[in-house]
Amino acid sequence: MSSRAPTARDDDVATRALHTIDRVRLPRLPRAVTRHRGDLLVGLLFAALAGWLTHGLWPDPTGRTLALNPDDQILYEWFLTVDARALLGDFGLLSDRLNAPDGVNLMANTSVIALGVLFAPATLLFGAPVTFALLTAGNLAGTATAWYLLYRRTLRAHRLAAALGGALCGFGPGIVSQSNSHLHMTAQWLLPVIVWLVVGLLRAAGTVGGGSPEFAAGGRGSDRRAGSATSRARWAGTRRLVALAVGLAVAVSAQVFIGEEVLFLGAVTLLVMAVTVIAVHRDLARRALPAFAGGMALATGLALLVLARPLWFQFAGPQGVAEGLFSPHYFSADLRSWWAISPLALVGNDRSAELTTGPAEYNTFLGWPLLLVTAGCALWLGRHLLVRACAVGILVMGALSLGPEIVFDREGTGVPGPYALLAGLPVVDGALPMRFALAVPPLVATILVLALDRALRATGRPRRLVLAAIGVALVPVVPAPLPTAARTPVPEFITAGHWRACVEPGGVLVPVPLATPKEPGPMRWATAAGARFGMPEGFFIGPNGLDGSAAMGVAKRPTSALLAEVSASGLRPVVGEEQRRQAEADVRYWDASCLALATATPHADNLRLTLEALYGPSTRAADAWYWRV
Numbered sequence: 001m002s003s004r005a006p007t008a009r010d011d012d013v014a015t016r017a018l019h020t021i022d023r024v025r026l027p028r029l030p031r032a033v034t035r036h037r038g039d040l041l042v043g044l045l046f047a048a049l050a051g052w053l054t055h056g057l058w059p060d061p062t063g064r065t066l067a068l069n070p071d072d073q074i075l076y077e078w079f080l081t082v083d084a085r086a087l088l089g090d091f092g093l094l095s096d097r098l099n100a101p102d103g104v105n106l107m108a109n110t111s112v113i114a115l116g117v118l119f120a121p122a123t124l125l126f127g128a129p130v131t132f133a134l135l136t137a138g139n140l141a142g143t144a145t146a147w148y149l150l151y152r153r154t155l156r157a158h159r160l161a162a163a164l165g166g167a168l169c170g171f172g173p174g175i176v177s178q179s180n181s182h183l184h185m186t187a188q189w190l191l192p193v194i195v196w197l198v199v200g201l202l203r204a205a206g207t208v209g210g211g212s213p214e215f216a217a218g219g220r221g222s223d224r225r226a227g228s229a230t231s232r233a234r235w236a237g238t239r240r241l242v243a244l245a246v247g248l249a250v251a252v253s254a255q256v257f258i259g260e261e262v263l264f265l266g267a268v269t270l271l272v273m274a275v276t277v278i279a280v281h282r283d284l285a286r287r288a289l290p291a292f293a294g295g296m297a298l299a300t301g302l303a304l305l306v307l308a309r310p311l312w313f314q315f316a317g318p319q320g321v322a323e324g325l326f327s328p329h330y331f332s333a334d335l336r337s338w339w340a341i342s343p344l345a346l347v348g349n350d351r352s353a354e355l356t357t358g359p360a361e362y363n364t365f366l367g368w369p370l371l372l373v374t375a376g377c378a379l380w381l382g383r384h385l386l387v388r389a390c391a392v393g394i395l396v397m398g399a400l401s402l403g404p405e406i407v408f409d410r411e412g413t414g415v416p417g418p419y420a421l422l423a424g425l426p427v428v429d430g431a432l433p434m435r436f437a438l439a440v441p442p443l444v445a446t447i448l449v450l451a452l453d454r455a456l457r458a459t460g461r462p463r464r465l466v467l468a469a470i471g472v473a474l475v476p477v478v479p480a481p482l483p484t485a486a487r488t489p490v491p492e493f494i495t496a497g498h499w500r501a502c503v504e505p506g507g508v509l510v511p512v513p514l515a516t517p518k519e520p521g522p523m524r525w526a527t528a529a530g531a532r533f534g535m536p537e538g539f540f541i542g543p544n545g546l547d548g549s550a551a552m553g554v555a556k557r558p559t560s561a562l563l564a565e566v567s568a569s570g571l572r573p574v575v576g577e578e579q580r581r582q583a584e585a586d587v588r589y590w591d592a593s594c595l596a597l598a599t600a601t602p603h604a605d606n607l608r609l610t611l612e613a614l615y616g617p618s619t620r621a622a623d624a625w626y627w628r629v
Contacts, residue, residue, distance in 0.1 A: 083116020
């Protein structure tokens with residue numbers, strides 16, 4: 001036998017082997033956390049900011065409400081409750097838990113079905129108010145994080161530049177304003193994914209349609225090798241294009257069940273930018289357009305396989321509506337509001353609130369410093385193709401937000417706005433003009449990200465100037481926490497389950513007074529009970545207007561109108577045989593099992609006496625009276 005002493009080379013081999021073993025043994029999750037710790041830190045900062053903005057809800061989500069739009073919060077909590085029943089096998093696009101006996105078309109309403117199903121475990125365990133609070137904060141943080149990742153991965157932007165861009169997208173004046181109970185408008189975190197897929201399709205299309213690269217002359221063998229390499233590249237590009245088209249179809253389908261309006265605004269913006277790119281870069285369009293169009297056609301076809309029936313149900317199904325509900329003349333942005341400061345900003349004030357329709361629609365309100373700095377950055381980077389496309393997108397979407405007639409300082413000017421060219425078109429007619437402005441912050445953010453990235457990689461005076469200008473411009477859009485308030489508790493009759501004494505699960509309970517679009521409070525009863533029973537009338541969109549046009553709510557039945565009058569005036573009506581016959585006919589029409597009146601209801605005594613005159617003696621249970629009918 002022979003032996004030899006270990007050498008330095010042996011030690012190096014052993015050390016490398018040990019390091020390899022350590023790497024193999026190290027769990028994947030900690031490795032991923034270490035590798036992406038910068039991105040995770042940015043995401044955590046966004047989550048903390050979203051939590052701070054919504055902190056008024058967190059001490060008691062059930063007992064707190066967004067003070068500036070409590071009625072819509074009631075509606076979305078009801079949507080989330082009904083959506084969550086999909087996990088229990090009790091769900092349909094036509095819900096019978098409101099507007100009995102006709103029901104409510106969930107596709108014709110902003111019912112955030114995908115969010116409701118995704119968060120169903122939280123809703124079933126903790127209640128819809130908790131889910132609502134989670135989504136209000138989560139949509140802000142998720143949108144900001146998604147845009148940040150898009151800027152980092154697609155534009156390769158500096159982390160600080162990408163973080164500021166994501167923050168403007170996720171916490172800008174418009175989306176913070178929409179956070180006052182408009183979950184379908186703030187759930188924008190899939191939009192950057194859709195943009196990433198569309199950009200990927202364009203790049204893959206360039207590979208497929210780019211033609212053979214030029215090779216130096218090298219004889220027949222060289223030509224064969226070049227042809228083989230080109231074929232492989234095209235085949236790889238085709239496979240990637242198909243995969244991206246499938247992914248785009250999935251993302252678009254999901255967004256339809258979250259919020260169609262966000263998808264529509266994103267599609268219009270991308271179309272405007274695509275037309276700009278084609279006009280400016282003819283060579284790229286010539287090479288990539290055929291394959292890109294093919295990929296988009298594939299994505300559209302796949303999405304329609306999923307969406308064809310739901311969309312038909314929305315427009316032509318039971319309780320469906322085929323046109324918009326709101327007047328574009330009323331919901332148009334005031335030109336002056338673009339350079340005003342949002343009342344929901346830290347440095348804002350209520351004086352500018354009069355420039356829009358309500359606190360959930362501060363969609364413009366970017367402030368003159370941000371507009372000025374964005375214009376300067378666009379001029380500085382004017383040769384950049386993406387900057388040109390974003391600038392055109394800002395101008396077009398901003399102009400469309402002004403509606404059919406330009407309004408300045410709350411006064412009509414008589415000058416038609418560009419939206420007048422689109423008014424009456426299918427789908428477009430259902431969009432509020434002022435919400436076209438929500439497409440502007442991501443475009444502004446993209447220009448600022450490119451400018452800030454260039455400045456951060458430079459030295460000297462341009463670096464300092466750009467950093468200072470963008471920092472100052474962003475100060476007026478820093479948001480303040482959303483105002484919240486306490487709300488009336490749901491009766492113990494509901495929360496303790498006493499309602500089961502008068503209505504079977506799946507039956508119809510009539511709260512007195514009945515819920516209306518202006519007074520939707522009784523819908524909280526159904527939400528607190530997990531939507532286990534239905535109720536008549538309520539707050540929803542249906543074909544209940546003139547000639548079947550879209551309307552909010554439904555016309556009251558005579559007994560409902562009688563009880564609403566008592567609730568409003570406190571005066572007892574004269575009840576005779578005619579009123580009793582009508583009351584019996586109305587509960588038969590509703591297919592109701594019982595009526596219930598909470599003791600804390602205003603004018604409860606006169607309402608109780610009126611109901612006893614109509615339906616006979618009441619039964620007391622906890623803090624309510626009820627009548628089985």
